[in-house]
Amino acid sequence: MxxxxxxxxxxxxxxxxxxxxxxxxxxxxxxxxxxxxxxxxxxxxxxxxxxxxxxxxxxxxxxxxxxxxxxxxxxxxxxxxxxxxxxxxxxxxxxxxxxxxxxxxxxxxxxxxxxxxxxxxxxxxxxVPPRHAAAEKAADKLAEKTAEQAGEQAEDRAVPEAPWPDRVPGPLPAYPDGAAYADALRAGRSPRALWQVTPSAAPEADWAAGFAEAARACVEGGRGAVLLAPDQRDVARLEAACVAALGRARVVSLVAESGPAARYRAFLAAAHGRASVVVGNRAAAYAPVHDLGLVALWDDGDDLWAEPRAPYPHTREVLAVRAAQQGAAALFASYARTSELQAYVDRGWLRPVVQTRVAVRHAAPRVRVSGDDDRALARDPAARAARLPHEVFELVRSSLPSGPVLVQVPRAGGRLALVCQDCREPVRCRFCQGPTTLATGSDGLLTCRWCGRPQVEWECPICGGRHVRSPVVGASRTAAELGRAFPGVVVLQSNGETRLDGVSGTGAIVVCTPGAEPPAEGGYAAAVLLDTTLLLLRPDLRASEEALRRWFAVVALVRGGADGGSVLAVGDSSGRALQALVRVDPAGFAVRELADRADAHFPPAAKVVTIEGPAPVLQEYAALVHEPPGTETLGPVPLPVREQLPGSDGEPLLRLTLRAPVREGGALVRAAKEVAGVRSARKSEGAVRVRVDPLVLG
The missing domain is CATH 3.40.1440.60 (PriA, 3(prime) DNA-binding domain)
Structure with a gap:
């Protein structure tokens, strides 16, 4: 070398x-x-x-x-x-x-x-976490003591044989091929599956118990496992399930939030073989588990899986690469389904583990859209236009005697795409179908956030309107309105700043923002999804996918259909995402979403590389890059002021987007890396940020 x-x-x-x-x-x-x-x-x-x-x-x-x-x-x-x-x-x-x-x-x-x-x-x-000397010395002493007790050399670092808890039936057998998946792990094989968890509060929807069940089968087969969940609350739930299934001695939690010493102790426990199962968030994706036999990831659509530090890897892709390299089994599970996982299914890399449609209809709550039938419209002619139609009050009133009711409201103040003032259709670029924004100081001129082209004399393709607006919604106002409508009923709020850990099973109204839904004891009796159109208006390629993921997360907190659970969505029932919600059909939505991505040449049907930096840097970059055949160049377009780079000194930043067919994706990434090497060798001035298949394209 x-x-x-x-x-x-x-x-x-x-x-x-x-x-x-x-x-x-x-x-x-x-x-x-x-x-x-x-x-x-x-x-x-x-x-x-x-x-x-x-x-x-x-x-x-x-x-x-x-x-x-x-x-x-x-x-x-x-x-x-x-x-x-x-x-x-x-x-x-x-x-x-x-x-x-x-x-x-x-x-x-x-x-x-x-x-x-x-x-x-x-x-x-x-x-690899930073070294913690005290934790390292303590781990060495523990390894020596364990080896002495086992009558072996210290360097062998034998795993103490801990007692197994009694086996409790898990949710996997409730799914076709679920039991066969666990049996394959127990036999030492490496199956790869996409577990489509049916959203409800029923036991067969307990994803944490399913992960623990798979991990126990893997450990019984003589191998280790890495199980990941996106946030600390989910990690704690997963750890509790694994401890109950495998015992405390075989499980460690590897999360950065636990502190340097605890994180390093957990890391060394895996490296020494004392722990067979590592649970954690994205920090645990690289855990040095001995004889790795299983990698599992919950809810790959959560944006917490995207690493905010260079080179910005996504944990889903890290685990896929690791499973392929080490011949390990893979288990990706969620209530919804991302286009990336659907692409894995289409290629045959993952096999779906899904309940039959009959079982889904029985297990999941009943989901409907307000004003979606003639009877509802006859009772409330404004049901399709009102933000709080009569059906919402009817559902809340009828459900409160049997349990709490959850009301999800999109958080106010977020940056939303523009919509037609007349029909609320999102305003898309006529050239690349990207989201639009009002150009600063342009007196109402629309420009595309992806390709930067002006939208002169824009006209709505649906109704022919020429006026646009930006909708805004508020959760606090909703809570106040429901409190006045139901005097004497407790109204709770849960959001990112004041998030509730859980609520009791008694009648109450819980108003929350997406991602802050607290679980209810025994499940919610009903749930209401307000302003569904607003979640679809994020200026992002994944707006519909993300909206459906958040809605399914609410559905999963409601009692099953057999127990009378019901969900009401307020919005336009003709939208694809709401139709998939009503049918509880994340697979069908993902198939159509992936097809649309292929038509529009966006990930995962294409490879996209974005380069962000000052104008002189992007000019140098464009001159150096050797694009593979079929590569398209979009932009450069200005970035928001808040998206500054270290060392940019406040200079306005631009984004250049390169996209190529999947078959040329490797060549495009290598070309981008070669340019970085040339600029580094030249000691070129100006910071630059390169992202491959960024999570947000907007």
């Missing part, structure tokens, strides 16, 4: 050569140096001294001299020779002999960096 010159690589040092008999058997360490420069994204060779031979093991943390400075790094491997003719500099110091970067995780880090046009140094920071 290369050893660069003193200005860009390891410094050469002269030392007296030790005697040949003292030389290590493998005297060369290949080190991944913590340097985020794209043109230096490769390992470098260093010499291992006799004193470092026992501690400079693959995966150990080291300090090396690089370009005249001491930098951190990881030993990737030890080899006998180097392919450079230069004198190798020795490792400056072995910080810790703990092998925290396993070969499997190192290979995953490399693959993720290449997939997202990033560097190894950026991704390894996400994979």
């Amino acid at each position: 290369p050893a660069a010159d003193p200005t860009s690589g390891p410094a050469r040092e002269t030392h007296a050569d030790p005697r040949p008999e003292d030389q290590p058997e493998l005297p060369v360490a290949r080190v991944a140096v913590d340097v985020g420069l794209a043109h230096l994204d490769r390992p470098f060779d260093y010499r291992v001294t006799p004193e470092q031979d026992a501690t400079a093991v693959p995966g150990a943390r080291v300090r090396v001299r690089f370009a005249g400075r001491l930098r951190d790094g990881f030993v990737l491997e030890r080899v006998a020779t180097t392919d450079t003719d230069r004198t190798l500099a020795p490792l400056h110091k072995v910080v810790s002999s703990e092998p925290v970067l396993t070969p499997e995780v190192a290979a995953l880090v490399r693959a993720v960096a290449d997939h997202y046009a990033g560097t190894f140094a950026d991704v390894v920071r996400l994979a």
Whole structure:
């Protein structure tokens, strides 16, 4: 491996050569140096001294001299020779002999960096938590004590045999092929499935218990598992289910929110093999579990799975790459279904585990849309236009005696797309179908947020209207109106700032914003979805998909249809998302959504790379990039002022979008990474942010 010159690589040092008999058997360490420069994204060779031979093991943390400075790094491997003719500099110091970067995780880090046009140094920071010396020493003592008690050598680090809790039937057998999936895990095979969880408060919809059931089958087959949930509340629920199914000794929780010491202890417990199952959020996707047999992810559509740090990997893709590399089983589960998972199903990489339509109709609450039948319209002619039609008050009044009622209202103040003032149809670009906005200081001129083209003399394709508006809604006002309509009934509010952990099973009205719905004891008797049109108006490619995901999350909190659970949505029943909600058909919606993405050339039916930076940087970038055949260029378009880059000094930022067919996606990502390497080698000025298949396109 290369050893660069003193200005860009390891410094050469002269030392007296030790005697040949003292030389290590493998005297060369290949080190991944913590340097985020794209043109230096490769390992470098260093010499291992006799004193470092026992501690400079693959995966150990080291300090090396690089370009005249001491930098951190990881030993990737030890080899006998180097392919450079230069004198190798020795490792400056072995910080810790703990092998925290396993070969499997190192290979995953490399693959993720290449997939997202990033560097190894950026991704390894996400994979390996910072060292906590006290936790490391305590873990070593525990490993030695365990080995002594087992009568084995300390380096074997045997897992203590803990008692198994009694097996409790889980929800997987309620789904066709669910029991067969668990049996395959128990037999040591690696099936890959998309578990379409039927949304309701019934036991067969308990996704956490299903994950725990799959993890126990995997551990009984002699392998480990990584189970992920998006937020801390879901992680706590998943951990409790796993502890009940496998026992405390086999399960650890790996989350950044637990603090540096606790996180590092959990990481080492997995690395030493003391814990077979790791639960956590996106920080646990790279957990060094021994003999990995299962990776599982709950609700891949949640935007928390998108890493906010470069190179911005999505946890769903990280787990897919890891399952393919390590031959592990995969289980992706959710109430809704994203286009990305549908693409996996279409390619045959995932197999659906879904209840029959008859079972879904029996288990899920009854869902209907206000004003969707002649009888409702006869009683309330304004049902389709009113924000709170008569049906809402009827449902709340009839449901309160049997339990609480949940009312979901989109949060006010969000940035929403423009709509036609007459028919409320979203205003889309006539060239690329992107969302539009009013140009600053343009006296009402509409421009596209994707391609930047002006929409001169816009006319609604549905009704022919020429006027637009931006709708706004408020949750507090809704709570006040319902409180006046139902005097004496407790009205609670739950939102991002004051989120309720749960509510009792007695009659009450709970008004919440999307994502802040508290579970109710025994499930809600009914739920109301207000202003459904507003959730569909996000200036985002995934607006319909995200709206349906949030609605299904509400449906999942309501008692099943057999127990009288009911959901009422207020909106236009002709919309595709609401029709899928009424039918409880996330699969059908995902199939049509993916087809639309293919027609519009957007992910996952196409590969998209966005480049954000000042105008001179984008001009340089466009001149350097070698686009593969079929690549389209959109923009550049201005970015909002709040989306600033470090080092941009407040200079206005633009976004350039490149998109190519899926078959050319790898070439497009490599081209983007090559440009980053050229700019890095040139020491070009100006910050730039590159995203591959960004979660938000708007």
